[in-house]
Amino acid sequence: MEYLDPTSGEDELIRLLLKRQSELNSLLEVTRAINKNTATPVLLQMLEVILKNYLQVGKLRFLVEKNGSFICVAKFGGEFENANHIAKSCQKLKKIKAPLALTNHPDRILSNYHYFIPFYHKNKALAYALIGDFNTTGDMLSNDLNFIQTLINVIVVALENKRLFRERLQAERFQREMELAVEVQNMLIPVRLHKDTAVEIGAKYLPHQDIGGDYFDFIRLNEKEILWCIADVSGKGISAALLMANFQASLRAWATVENDLSTVIEKLNQIVVRNTKGERFITLFLAKYNEQTRKLNYINAGHNPSILYANGNAKPLQLGTTMLGIFDELPFINQGEMDVEPGTLIINYTDGLMDYELKNDAAWKEEHLIDFVIRNGELNPDRFNQLLMDHLNLVIRGKPIDDITLLTLRIF
Secondary structure, X not given: OOOOOHHHHHHHHHHHHHHHHHXXXXXXXXXXXXXXXXXXXXXXXXXXXXXXXXXXXXXXXXXXXXXXXXXXXXXXXXXXXXXXXXXXXXXXXXXXXXXXXXXXXXXXXXXXXXXXXXXXXXXXXXXXXXXXXXXXXHHHHHHHHHHHHXXXXXXXXXXXXXXXXXXXHHHXXXXXXXXXHHHXXXXXXXXXXXXXXXXXXEEEEEOOOOOOEXXXXXXEOOOOXXXXXXXXXXXXXXXXXXXXXXXXXXXXXXXXXXXXXXXXXXXXXXXXXXXXXXXXXXXXXXXXXEOOOOEEEEEEEEOOOEEEEXXXXXXXXXXXXXXXXXXXXXXXXXXXXXXXXXXXXXXXXXXXXXXXXXXXXOOOOHHHHHHHHHHHOOOOHHHHHHHHHHHHHHHHOOEEOOOXXXXXXXXX
């Protein structure tokens, strides 16, 4: 009769209970670390220690999803493979949603590991784990794989929550930045346009969903001179709005103390270069009109040319210089000067007026805008602006892809 040692069963039970206790302790430590918002590298280090010391795992490759691809965030044991190659091999098993034994797998990389463990949220793969040099008994294999899956899943959820939290913070910061940009830009746009017997002004500003840096201004310098401008700064958001706010203050300061537009432009260029270090630029159309001499002086600094309409003819005002902020010193400045006849209409606009996402084969270019001006140049500024926007909405039937600013003046 064969003799059975009852103590061997008790020893096995005690060993199993101790193992379960160590597993629970490990999970508890990881959970505490997650609750304390422990940094990701520390969590990954804890994972490696637990797998090495408690489960005697000799080799690990842990990949997590980031922006549509998988990157290896933790690894130990064996000769390290190319991370891209590991990701491609794991992608071959993207339809597998449960632990899979890899013994004799045809893939060269996968065959070096014992198990592949995927981690999914609904139908999206969040992470993959490759386990190798994993020596455990047949009785404990299922338990150990379940524990590894649970442990890594807890960390995967923590990493995913960290990512979602970062995205939420980023979205909140972006939203606040947009709100600040709107506030700044609203301060740049004149609430009340200047009323004058010498000039009639109409303005329209249509902001796009991304806050840009459009700006226009009208200033009476003295009893006989008026100055106006329209400008656009590169970029979006609060930085663009703040740059334009500084630009507005600088323009007003220099325009009131300096008679020559060329000097004003040079000063403004120096200010933009100093403030942006060449990382941004500003396009600007700046004009000054003398009611007594009926002389118009203007400089177009890389901006869409304003259009002057008089006696049934229209022409673009193109003389000027390059965009502001590109060169430490402007390479040239060609100041335009011309006589202005009574009833002249001057249309100033930003590039959003020309940047339309067309839905049909209709063309919308500068020559078409000039034709429109010739046909409608006798309208008052407000009516002209509204008819132009109606034309774009009904005839072109497209969507603007940037802010649109119109500043139209009738000089009497």
